Amino acid sequence: MTSYFSTFISGFTDVIEQLVNRDFPDVKITMLLDGLVVYSTEAPLQQVRKTRYFNNTFLLLNQFPITPPGRAEGIVRRLASDVDFKTSLRPLMLARNSSFRLIVSRENQMISVDKGIMRNIEARIISATRLRLGPLKADSEFWFLLRREDQAFLGVRLTGLNTVQKKPEKGEVSRELAYLLCSLSDPQDSDVFLDPFCGSGAIPLERAKSYPYSKIIAGDKDRGLVAALKQRAGIKDFEVATLDATNLASIADQSVDKVVTDPPWGLYDSSGNSTGGLEALYDALLREFCRVIKPGGLVVILTARKELLQDLLKRKAVKKLLLQQTYDILVSGKKAGVYVLKASA
Incomplete structure (x- = not known):
């Protein structure tokens, strides 16, 4: 050996x-x-x-x-x-x-x-x-x-020498982290996979490269990022769309097997001018995940807003999402958490 x-x-x-x-x-x-x-x-x-x-x-x-x-x-x-x-x-x-x-x-x-x-x-x-x-x-x-x-x-x-490696764009997760996040979702070849905060596409592209699937839905509110990803992807059963994670109207109830995503960590709201919109964002996206996820499906969330997410998961409206595992990690030197949630029947 x-x-x-x-x-x-x-x-x-x-x-x-x-x-x-x-x-x-x-x-x-x-x-x-x-x-x-x-x-x-x-x-x-x-x-x-x-x-x-x-x-x-x-x-x-x-x-x-x-x-x-x-x-x-x-x-x-x-x-x-x-x-x-x-x-x-x-x-x-x-x-x-x-x-x-x-x-x-x-x-x-x-x-x-x-x-x-x-x-x-x-x-x-x-x-x-x-x-x-x-x-x-x-x-x-x-x-x-x-x-x-x-x-x-x-x-x-043995790795990374004399090769041109694409550096992650601002806010984009690394290839290694994207792989690990996808792995935590227990990938199956029958999966309908969703990332509604796909950005430049690191997570859904890694899923498409590394694991089998039935369909991938990669979405983001930023039309520029969506357009760029459409040009990059060109993969069978890989749908790229403009999506609002707080209102996934185009996605049917209980139609998604796995959600793996990296939502915003900073101040956010739909108009871009509020300093208190992050709680509303996380609350709304969790409600939508509850709606679209199949019973027994998995949701994997990467966030630095650990206390906020943990508090929201205690609310009755999202009690369907049961916490299975938490991983405390560092992302570009910042403390973050990975949460694996399972949808109850």
Whole structure:
């Protein structure tokens, strides 16, 4: 088996464990931290690389616990000293004369380490692999990760190198978060799926790419965003429409299996000039979700307005939506929550 470690959005530990076991039947998970998993599998390298719910994945070269505070120089030297680079890098089949660089990260912040130590490690890698140093832009990156859980890792980054990755637009969720939100809705091939705050379409497009479905309805009040998504989509059974989530008149009662959405987090009302419209918005959208969702259907909501949503779910008008699970996460450094609701019969 080949060993890897992958990073993911903090707060989704249980979900990641389930997904990794689903996607890699032979997997052996040896460590599971909040935001990082260490595992071994015989799965092809390309399958590991293409896993959509990980932020980044690394070929594991070495790991060990550290005693805080632990000087970075000593940890980095020890991580590299035990590695036979020629043997360890064989699964990657790196081309001779391709470039590499070293990166040290402590608690998600890149740091500098004594240049003499780094030069010594670079020389060992060059001698063992015939790679060349590319300090600014490289074909391969060797990452030294020093985690707040007092664990240290050395790995070769497998994802996000030399590829053009689309950055999320303002207010758009990342691909990884969109995948996880869709996964929480228990996707089925018979699903009618709705996102009435689709924006540029990250969530419904991810559902269409990653899971089967019967029909997807992606809507938004912003006609410009709707028009842009219509041009991007071009997918079978993928309907894009101008929708008001507080009045989904075009959608029949009990006709939707899954709702996955990211409603506004800030001040909002239909006229755009009120400072107290967010409660009214959330109240109205929950009422509409109650109306359109089928019995047993699931609603997944991402919001930073956790207290507001929790208070509204206690109201009699939306008692049909039963809270199943809550995940506390960070989105672009802001605290948010993911709520999984199930419609009662």
